[in-house]
Amino acid sequence: MAIRTILTDEDPVLHKVCKPVEKFDERLWQLLDDMADTLDKADGVGLAAPQVGVLRRVFIMDTGDGLKECINPTILETKGTQECVEGCLSSPGEYGLIVRSATVKLQAQNRKGKFFVVTLDGLAAECAEHESDHLDGIVFKDKVERMLSPEELNGN
Numbered sequence: 001m002a003i004r005t006i007l008t009d010e011d012p013v014l015h016k017v018c019k020p021v022e023k024f025d026e027r028l029w030q031l032l033d034d035m036a037d038t039l040d041k042a043d044g045v046g047l048a049a050p051q052v053g054v055l056r057r058v059f060i061m062d063t064g065d066g067l068k069e070c071i072n073p074t075i076l077e078t079k080g081t082q083e084c085v086e087g088c089l090s091s092p093g094e095y096g097l098i099v100r101s102a103t104v105k106l107q108a109q110n111r112k113g114k115f116f117v118v119t120l121d122g123l124a125a126e127c128a129e130h131e132s133d134h135l136d137g138i139v140f141k142d143k144v145e146r147m148l149s150p151e152e153l154n155g156n
Contacts, residue, residue, distance in 0.1 A: 004038045004052040009090045009139045014050055018057045018135045021071050024113040028058075032069050032111055035060050044089045046127040048134035051090050059131035063124045070108035073132055076117070077105040084126050085148065088140050095153055096144035100126045 007014055021028060031054060039047040039060060046061040057072045080102030087095040104125040107117045120128050130140060141147070 002034050002037065003041050004034050006038065006042060006047075006051050006089050007053055008092070009088070009141060011090075013053055013055065014090060014134070014139055015137045016050065016055055017137045018048075018050055018055045020057050021109070024071075024109070024111065028071070029111055031056075031058065032060065036067055039089075042089050045123065046131045047089060048131045050134055050137075057135045059135065061124070061127045061131060063127055065124075068118070069111055070106065070128070070131070071110065071113075073106055073108035073128070073135070075104055075129070075132055076107050078125075078129075079103040082122070082126065085153075086126065086130065086140050086144070088130070090139065091141060094141070094147065096141065096147040098140060098144050100129050104128050106132075 035047050035052060038052060045063050046059060049056045049058040059070050061068050078101035081099050082102045084098050084100050085095055086098045102121065102125060104120045105117065106120060106128050107115060109115050
């Protein structure tokens with residue numbers, strides 16, 4: 001396992017659409033393990049493969065209930081809205097207001113290629129949409145309603 005470098009949003013890789021994963025092998029498992037180590041070290045809640053320079057449809061997330069590995073994810077359904085204060089590991093120190101779905105029904109594959117469907121609410125729904133956007137070459141600043149100043153974040 002290794003810590004990978006997280007690309008910043010100026011990197012052209014983050015603005016490209018990712019290709020589906022076709023091989024569920026040790027190379028993919030190494031990527032997933034490295035991403036988990038990288039996410040843990042960065043103290044984030046989600047990380048997409050393009051953020052570490054790999055243009056494949058893979059993201060991981062941990063919003064407090066354990067690590068979820070999502071390969072070839074598809075958002076099947078969304079419900080409601082929530083206004084979120086959102087940041088991104090690829091935009092360190094930057095935060096903005098963004099509207100996301102309150103509930104997301106997500107289909108994906110696990111590291112062995114088995115399909116699963118999960119319904120996510122709140123932070124988990126926000127994270128799944130944020131990371132899915134990365135797979136389509138969209139960074140959160142492309143969707144943000146308004147960037148927040150440090151004073152606004154600190155309640156001043």
